[in-house]
Amino acid sequence: MAATAQTVAQVRDLGKYKHGWETEIEMETAPKGLNEDIVRFISARKDEPDWMLDWRLKAYRHWLTMTEPSWAMVDYPAIDFQGIYYYAAPKNTEGPKSLDEVDPELLRTYEKLGIPLKEQEVLAGVQGAPKVAVDAVFDSVSVATTFKKELESHGVIFCSISEALQNHPDLVRKYLGTVVPYTDNFYATLNSAVFSDGSFVYIPPGVHCPMELSTYFRINAKDTGQFERTLIIADEGSYVSYLEGCTAPMRDENQLHAAVVELVALKDAEIKYSTVQNWYPGDETGRGGIYNFVTKRGACRGDDSKIRWTQVETGSAITWKYPSCILQGDNSVGEFYSVAIANNAQQADTGTKMIHLGRNTRSRIISKGISAGRARNTYRGLVRMGPKALNGRNFTQCDSLLIGDRCGAHTVPYIESRNRTATVEHEATTSRIGEDQLFYCRQRGIGEEDAVALIVNGFCKEVLQELPMEFAVEAQKLVGISLEGSVG
Amino acid sequence: MLEVANLHAAVDGKGILNGLDLAVGPGEVHAVMGPNGSGKSTLSYVLSGRDGYEVTEGSVRFRGADLLALEPEERAAAGLFLAFQYPVEIPGVTNMTFLKHAVNGLRVQRGEEELDAMQFLKLVRQKAKALGMSDDMLKRAVNVGFSGGEKKRNEILQMAVLEPAFAVLDETDSGLDIDALKIVAEGVNALRGPGRSMLVITHYQRLLDYIVPDRVHVLAGGRIAQSGGKELALRLENEGYGAFADRAAA
Numbered sequence: 001m002a003a004t005a006q007t008v009a010q011v012r013d014l015g016k017y018k019h020g021w022e023t024e025i026e027m028e029t030a031p032k033g034l035n036e037d038i039v040r041f042i043s044a045r046k047d048e049p050d051w052m053l054d055w056r057l058k059a060y061r062h063w064l065t066m067t068e069p070s071w072a073m074v075d076y077p078a079i080d081f082q083g084i085y086y087y088a089a090p091k092n093t094e095g096p097k098s099l100d101e102v103d104p105e106l107l108r109t110y111e112k113l114g115i116p117l118k119e120q121e122v123l124a125g126v127q128g129a130p131k132v133a134v135d136a137v138f139d140s141v142s143v144a145t146t147f148k149k150e151l152e153s154h155g156v157i158f159c160s161i162s163e164a165l166q167n168h169p170d171l172v173r174k175y176l177g178t179v180v181p182y183t184d185n186f187y188a189t190l191n192s193a194v195f196s197d198g199s200f201v202y203i204p205p206g207v208h209c210p211m212e213l214s215t216y217f218r219i220n221a222k223d224t225g226q227f228e229r230t231l232i233i234a235d236e237g238s239y240v241s242y243l244e245g246c247t248a249p250m251r252d253e254n255q256l257h258a259a260v261v262e263l264v265a266l267k268d269a270e271i272k273y274s275t276v277q278n279w280y281p282g283d284e285t286g287r288g289g290i291y292n293f294v295t296k297r298g299a300c301r302g303d304d305s306k307i308r309w310t311q312v313e314t315g316s317a318i319t320w321k322y323p324s325c326i327l328q329g330d331n332s333v334g335e336f337y338s339v340a341i342a343n344n345a346q347q348a349d350t351g352t353k354m355i356h357l358g359r360n361t362r363s364r365i366i367s368k369g370i371s372a373g374r375a376r377n378t379y380r381g382l383v384r385m386g387p388k389a390l391n392g393r394n395f396t397q398c399d400s401l402l403i404g405d406r407c408g409a410h411t412v413p414y415i416e417s418r419n420r421t422a423t424v425e426h427e428a429t430t431s432r433i434g435e436d437q438l439f440y441c442r443q444r445g446i447g448e449e450d451a452v453a454l455i456v457n458g459f460c461k462e463v464l465q466e467l468p469m470e471f472a473v474e475a476q477k478l479v480g481i482s483l484e485g486s487v488g
Numbered sequence: 489m490l491e492v493a494n495l496h497a498a499v500d501g502k503g504i505l506n507g508l509d510l511a512v513g514p515g516e517v518h519a520v521m522g523p524n525g526s527g528k529s530t531l532s533y534v535l536s537g538r539d540g541y542e543v544t545e546g547s548v549r550f551r552g553a554d555l556l557a558l559e560p561e562e563r564a565a566a567g568l569f570l571a572f573q574y575p576v577e578i579p580g581v582t583n584m585t586f587l588k589h590a591v592n593g594l595r596v597q598r599g600e601e602e603l604d605a606m607q608f609l610k611l612v613r614q615k616a617k618a619l620g621m622s623d624d625m626l627k628r629a630v631n632v633g634f635s636g637g638e639k640k641r642n643e644i645l646q647m648a649v650l651e652p653a654f655a656v657l658d659e660t661d662s663g664l665d666i667d668a669l670k671i672v673a674e675g676v677n678a679l680r681g682p683g684r685s686m687l688v689i690t691h692y693q694r695l696l697d698y699i700v701p702d703r704v705h706v707l708a709g710g711r712i713a714q715s716g717g718k719e720l721a722l723r724l725e726n727e728g729y730g731a732f733a734d735r736a737a738a
Contacts, residue, residue: 439538440576444586444646445564445594454589458580458629 030087036060039193042087046162049169059182059192066186072349073378073410074318076291079256086194086227150210156240157202158213161229164200171202175233179262179299179326187258187320188295195229195260203238203269212468214243228259234269236302243471245276257316259294267302267329272310274467275323276475278482279315284373286345289317296323297353300332300361308335309352310466312475314482317346322380324353327361327389334363337463339475341456341482342375342407351381351412356389356422365396368460371407372486378410385422392422400430401459403452403486453480489514489654489685490535490555495546496710497527497534504530506710507546512654512703515682519696519721520689522707523729528689529573531707532658535687536570537563551653564590565597567653571643571660578630583642586630587612587649594650615648619675637668644675655679656687661695673698693725708732 030041039060043053068079151158157168164172182192203209234240257279263271273296282289292315298307309323319342325334336352354363363383371377383394400409411428433455441451457464457479464472490512497505504527512518522528533541535548537560548555550566558566578586591611592602603611616626619641631639640660647655657676661669676699680686688699696704696718704720706713706729713732714720724732 434576435539436576437578439560440572440578441586441589442560443536443564443570443572444590444650445561445597446589447561447593450589450593454581454586455578458578461580 030085032085033082034060034084034086034194038086042194042196045087046165048162048165051173052165055177055182056193059189060194062183063186063189063193066189068186072320072380073376073412074320074347074349076318076347079291081190084256087196154207154210155204156207156209157200159200161195161198161200161231164231168200168202171233172200172231175262175264176231177262179264179297180260180295185295187293188260191227191229191258191260191295195227198229198231198259199242200230201232201240201242203234203240205236205238207235207238209238209240212241212243214245226255226257226259228257228261230259230261231264232262232271232273233264234266234271234305236266237268238266239270241272241274241468243274243276243468245278245471245474255290257290257292257294259296261294261296261323263298263307265298265300265302265305265307265332268304269302270306270308271298272308273298273323274471275309275311275313276467276471276478277311277313277315277319278478280317281315281344281346281482282317284344286317286347289346290315292316292319292321294321296321297326298324298334299326300329300334300358302332303329303358304331305329306333306335308337308466310337310463311339311350312460312464312467312478313338313340313348313350314478316348319346319348319350321350322352324355324382325363326355326357327363327392328357329361330358331360331362332358333361336363336365336367336381337466338367339370339460339463339479340368340377340379341370341479342372342377343482343484343486344373344375346373346375348376349378349380351379353382353384354394355382355384355386356392356394357386359388359390359392361389361392363394365394365398366462367396367398368463369398369400369409370403370456370459370483371400371409372403372483373407375407376410377408378412380412380414382414383416383424383426385417385419385424387418389419390421392419394422394424396424396426398426398428399459400428401456402430402432403483449484450480452483452486456483489516489551490687491547491549492535493547493549495534495548496544497530498542498544499530499540503544504710505534508707508711510705510712512685512687514685515680516702517680517686517688517699518703518705519699519701519718520687520705520707521691521693521721521724522732524691526707526729527710528691528707529658532570532573532656532687532689535563535656536560536568561593562597564650564652565594569647569650569652569655571640571647571655571657573659573662575631575634575639575643577632579632581630582627583630583645584612584626587626587646590646590650612649616645618678619645619648620671621645636663637665637671640664640668640672641675644672644679648675648679651684653683654685654687656689658689659691660688661690661692669695670698693721696721706732 030038039056043056180188182189201213232242265271279290300307307325313319327334334354340348340350342348352365365381367379369377369379379398385392398411402409409430413426415424417424437455438451442448457476464475467475492508492510495505495508520528530541534543543556555563588608595602631642660672688701701718703715704718705715
């Protein structure tokens with residue numbers, strides 16, 4: 001309740017996009033463009049083992065043979081891949097040991113965002129609140145990692161992937177690319193060649209991770225594509241909840257973001273991965289917004305394992321994202337809860353893939369799409385029941401909400417079943433924000449924009465309530481902010 | 489409190505109200521009765537400012553201000569409340585959340601400080617208790633899955649929490665059995681007071697057995713055809729609306 005009330009204040013306080021500024025921190029960049037030398041430069045800067053460089057180069061060479069996909073329901077001008085910086089890092093990042101060593105300019109940036117690194121008091125605000133460890137990625141390099149000690153005492157590894165390559169190379173080598181191979185798709189392959197940094201998480205067998213792990217990051221350097229690479233491994237019988245959230249500064253040129261996230265859940269393990277995405281969507285015509293072409297996939301590799309994706313997508317000019325689950329282990333469970341909001345000229349083509357391979361595998365998809373302005377919002381989902389997925393079950397529910405009469409919502413489900421014992425259910429609805437609902441709210445004294453935020457938050461509730469508390473609050477605010485100006 | 493003068497209003501270009509005059513003083517309860525299609529609901533929507541209800545002539549003064557110049561939420565902040573004939577469902581939004589937004593929405597417009605969570609909770613619990621409503625009902629989504637009686641009681645709860653200076657009750661009796669009607673009427677009566685006026689819009693006289701009005705007006709053909717004391721309601725019950733409809737047409 002406090003959160004939705006805050007939405008009012010937030011909506012009132014914010015101009016168009018308050019998070020639009022650029023922090024002046026000196027960048028050390030590689031020259032623009034992409035070739036083998038750049039790949040070598042990135043790898044050398046990070047002092048990576050030879051096998052890592054070889055893998056990157058294989059990816060780069062494969063990428064040269066690929067063409068950009070065009071099947072998504074999104075339009076954008078051709079991207080000049082030679083006009084992008086593939087490496088940028090804040091200077092003076094020789095492993096700060098504490099917040100005191102972090103560039104004060106950077107800390108101020110986080111403060112402006114309302115995401116200070118002093119996680120407990122700020123993220124939760126009260127004593128006894130759940131602890132949140134923050135591995136903050138500023139542009140391409142992780143600059144501050146906290147709560148390491150407590151995590152270490154449980155044997156949990158939570159660090160940047162660069163660090164993991166130095167300290168835990170065998171783990172990285174064993175799992176990297178096993179869920180999203182370097183040949184997977186155009187953007188994932190590009191990411192494999194040039195990924196700058198990202199998070200690495202390993203939860204040892206039987207360990208219930210004692211806190212939510214959280215990464216906040218923003219894209220910052222001008223013209224710098226950001227290529228995050230995240231790898232999370234939950235060993236047998238372990239549990240982890242991971243949060244990712246981001247905002248970006250305003251700028252004029254489109255920015256490419258092509259991240260890859262891989263999750264591996266072994267026998268009896270559970271991973272919850274939550275995202276709140278609020279990158280700059282561009283101005284009202286879509287100019288200047290982020291292109292978000294992301295590959296996220298989890299493998300339920302062991303029996304009785306479980307992966308849940310929860311996402312709230314409000315930002316970016318273009319979102320192209322399908323967090324998926326490969327249900328290999330018997331009795332494994334995949335879930336996808338999504339809210340995608342597209343306003344003005346935003347385009348979102350998002351959904352999931354549930355690939356049932358093992359016996360008695362179950363999946364659940366709840367998708368809420370909200371379109372306003374001239375936006376286009378597409379749900380695209382694949383449910384595949386393999387020949388050995390005996391008694392596999394899927395339930396899919398796709399609800400679309402339209403605000404105004406110039407936006408569009410599309411639902412594109414792909415269902416493939418290769419055995420007779422599987423059950424696949426798909427439900428879809430499309431509705432409009434009711435004039436009667438808006439009037440009812442306004443008659444009670446609730447202003448129009450607050451009323452829209454309230455109604456939409458209600459529409460999304462099933463998904464928002466799956467988010468951890470501290471994220472749910474932020475997500476509710478975002479719902480209000482991102483639909484600003486969509487009525488009246 | 490409320491002065492309506494020569495009010496003309498149209499819906500989709502069709503004239504519904506044709507020169508309606510009405511004055512309600514502080515603390516007074518007036519009933520507006522009329523047959524179907526006489527403009528009763530149009531009157532309630534014109535007063536509350538719903539889109540699509542176009543005022544073509546006349547004026548409405550409310551507590552000294554030009555009511556028609558205000559947005560719906562501003563009218564609410566000025567003290568106008570409409571108990572809906574068909575309360576609207578808002579899935580996923582709890583009654584509690586909705587009420588909090590309403591209370592603080594009004595307070596912000598009036599330049600008052602917002603209530604914090606504790607103050608608000610205390611206020612709502614106290615009002616709900618007085619109306620015999622359970623905490624469970626406060627946690628349910630606004631009007632979703634509510635019975636007809638629960639919806640109407642929910643309207644009265646909102647009125648109790650928002651404490652308007654002027655309440656329009658649009659066919660609050662419709663769809664209620666006699667027990668539910670009594671409960672709702674008791675709730676309304678508990679809110680009567682010198683500072684609060686009400687306009688009770690109804691088709692039937694029976695509601696007025698429980699909410700006894702100071703004045704009764706008969707609406708026919710988009711204007712007030714006759715006004716009188718509470719005995720007028722009884723006469724209508726016996727004679728029907730026919731005579732008034734004829735007079736309005738003449």
